[in-house]
Amino acid sequence: xxxxxxxxxxxxxxxxxxxxxxxxxxxxxxxxxxxxxxxxxxxxxxxxxxxxxxxxxxxxxxxxxxxxxxxxxxxxxxxxxxxxxxxxxxxxxxxxxxxxxxxxxxxxxxxxxxxxxxxxxxxxxxxxxxxxxxxxxxxxxxxxxxxxxxxxxxxxxxxxxxxxxxxxxxxxxxxxxxxxxxxxxxxxxxxxxxxxxxxxxxxxxxxxxxxxxxxxxxxxxxxxxxxxxxxxxxxxxxxxxxxxxxxxxxxxxxxxxxxxxxxxxxxxxxxxxxxxxxxxxxxxxxxxxxxxxxxxxxxxxxxxxxxxxxxxxxxxxxxxxxxxxxxxxxxxxxxxxxxxxxxxxxxxxxxxxxxxxxxxxxxxxxxxxxxxxxxxxxxxxxxxxxxxxxxxxxxxxxxxxxxxxxxxxxxxxxxxxxxxxxxxxxxxx
Ligand SMILES: [Zn+2]
Numbered sequence: 088x089x090x091x092x093x094x095x096x097x098x099x100x101x102x103x104x105x106x107x108x109x110x111x112x113x114x115x116x117x118x119x120x121x122x123x124x125x126x127x128x129x130x131x132x133x134x135x136x137x138x139x140x141x142x143x144x145x146x147x148x149x150x151x152x153x154x155x156x157x158x159x160x161x162x163x164x165x166x167x168x169x170x171x172x173x174x175x176x177x178x179x180x181x182x183x184x185x186x187x188x189x190x191x192x193x194x195x196x197x198x199x200x201x202x203x204x205x206x207x208x209x210x211x212x213x214x215x216x217x218x219x220x221x222x223x224x225x226x227x228x229x230x231x232x233x234x235x236x237x238x239x240x241x242x243x244x245x246x247x248x249x250x251x252x253x254x255x256x257x258x259x260x261x262x263x264x265x266x267x268x269x270x271x272x273x274x275x276x277x278x279x280x281x282x283x284x285x286x287x288x289x290x291x292x293x294x295x296x297x298x299x300x301x302x303x304x305x306x307x308x309x310x311x312x313x314x315x316x317x318x319x320x321x322x323x324x325x326x327x328x329x330x331x332x333x334x335x336x337x338x339x340x341x342x343x344x345x346x347x348x349x350x351x352x353x354x355x356x357x358x359x360x361x362x363x364x365x366x367x368x369x370x371x372x373x374x375x376x377x378x379x380x381x382x383x384x385x386x387x388x389x390x391x392x393x394x395x396x397x398x399x400x401x402x403x404x405x406x407x408x409x410x411x412x413x414x415x416x417x418x419x420x421x422x423x424x425x426x427x428x429x430x431x432x433x434x435x436x437x438x439x440x441x442x443x444x445x446x447x448x449x450x451x452x453x454x455x456x457x458x459x460x461x462x463x464x465x466x467x468x469x470x471x472x473x474x475x476x477x478x479x480x481x482x483x484x485x486x487x488x489x490x491x492x493x494x495x496x497x498x499x500x501x502x503x504x505x506x507x508x509x510x511x512x513x514x515x516x
Contacts, residue, residue: 109306117174221270309335
C-alpha cells in the first residue's frame with residue numbers, strides 16, 4: 088500500500104503487513120461544537136485504520152484533544168476549563184454519531200503535562216530552547232532542518248503572520264522562535280507549576296509530547312489538515328527531532344473543506360457544525376459525501392453536493408432491495424484503496440456492484456453496511472400495499488391512489504415490481 092507523503096512530496100510504500108502502523112492525528116481544539124471540516128481528518132483516519140486492519144496490519148491510532156489553547160481562554164474568560172471539558176464531550180458525541188468507532192487513544196493536553204515539561208527540560212539542556220521571563224522558547228536557529236516539511240522557514244512569516252498561538256515577543260532571541268511554555272497571565276483560569284514558574288504549554292509541544300507518550304519516539308504516519316503543515320507540524324518536527332527522536336516517518340495532510348468555494352473558518356463566519364450536518368443529512372449521506380472526495384484535495388460543502396451524496400446512498404440501498412446479481416471484482420476496490428487510499432475510485436467501483444455480499448463487504452470498510460440492512464415495513468403498511476395491489480387488479484385506481492397516500496402518510500413509499508407480491512416498500516427519506 089502506498090500513500091502520499093508531504094515530507095518527501097511523493098508516494099511512499101508502507102512497510103509490509105502486519106506493520107505495525109502507528110498513526111498520530113492532530114485532533115480539534117475544543118471550545119465549541121466541531122465544524123464539519125474538522126470531521127474530515129477524523130473520518131479519514133478511522134477509515135484508514137479500518138482498511139489497514141482488514142488488510143492484516145496492526146494499527147494504533149492516536150488522535151489528541153487540544154484542551155489548552157489561547158482560543159479556549161478567549162472563548163470563555165475565567166471558565167475555559169469548564170468549556171473545554173464540555174466541548175470535549177460534544178466532540179466525542181458528534182464524531183461518535185458517525186458510527187466509525189474511535190481512535191485507540193484520545194489523549195488530552197491537560198493530562199500530559201508531566202511529559203510536556205520533561206520534553207521542554209530536555210530541549211533546554213540540549214541548547215534547543217531557552218527560558219525567558221517565565222516563558223520558554225524553542226531556538227529555531229539550533230535546528231538546521233527547520234522548514235524542510237513545509238518549504239517555509241518562518242523568518243518573515245513569523246513576524247507578518249503569527250500563528251494562532253504566537254505573538255511577537257520582546258523575549259524571543261529570534262522572531263522565528265516559538266513558545267514551548269507560556270507564563271501564566273491574569274485572567275487565565277488554568278495553570279500548572281513548572282521549573283519556569285506557573286504557566287501552561289504552547290500548542291505545538293503538546294502534540295510532540297502526546298505522540299511520544301502514546302506511540303513512542305518513532306511512528307509511521309502523522310496526519311492532520313493541510314493548514315497545519317506550517318507552523319504547527321514544522322514546529323512539532325523541530326521539537327521532537329532536536330530532542331533526538333526520529334518522530335513521524337510520513338506525513339499525511341488532508342485537503343480543506345470549502346463552503347461555497349471558500350475555506351470554512353471561524354473568521355469568515357461560514358461554519359457548519361458536524362452536529363448540524365448530521366441532523367440535517369444523516370451519517371450515511373455525510374460519509375458518502377466524504378468518500379466522493381480524494382483525501383488530499385479540497386472538497387466543497389453545499390446542498391447540491393450533499394443532495395448528490397444522498398442520491399448515491401439511496402442507489403446503494405436500491406441494490407439491496409433488488410435481486411442480487413453475481414457481479415463485481417474485489418481486486419479493483421482493493422487496488423483503488425491501496426493506491427493512495429483513493430476513495431472516489433473505490434466508490435465508483437462499488438457503484439458497479441450488484442452482488443449483495445460483495446457490496447456489503449465494501450460498504451462495511453467505510454461504516455456504511457447499514458445501507459444494506461433490510462427494511463421491513465410494519466404489518467399494517469404491508470396490508471395497505473396488498474390492498475392496493477388488489478384494488479389495481481380490479482381497476483379501482485381511485486382506491487389504489489388513496490391507499491398509496493395512506494402508505495406515504497405512514498412514512499413509506501410503495502413501488503410496483505413484477506416479482507411477488509407485486510410491490511416493494513421503501514422508507515421515505
Ligand atoms: Zn498537533
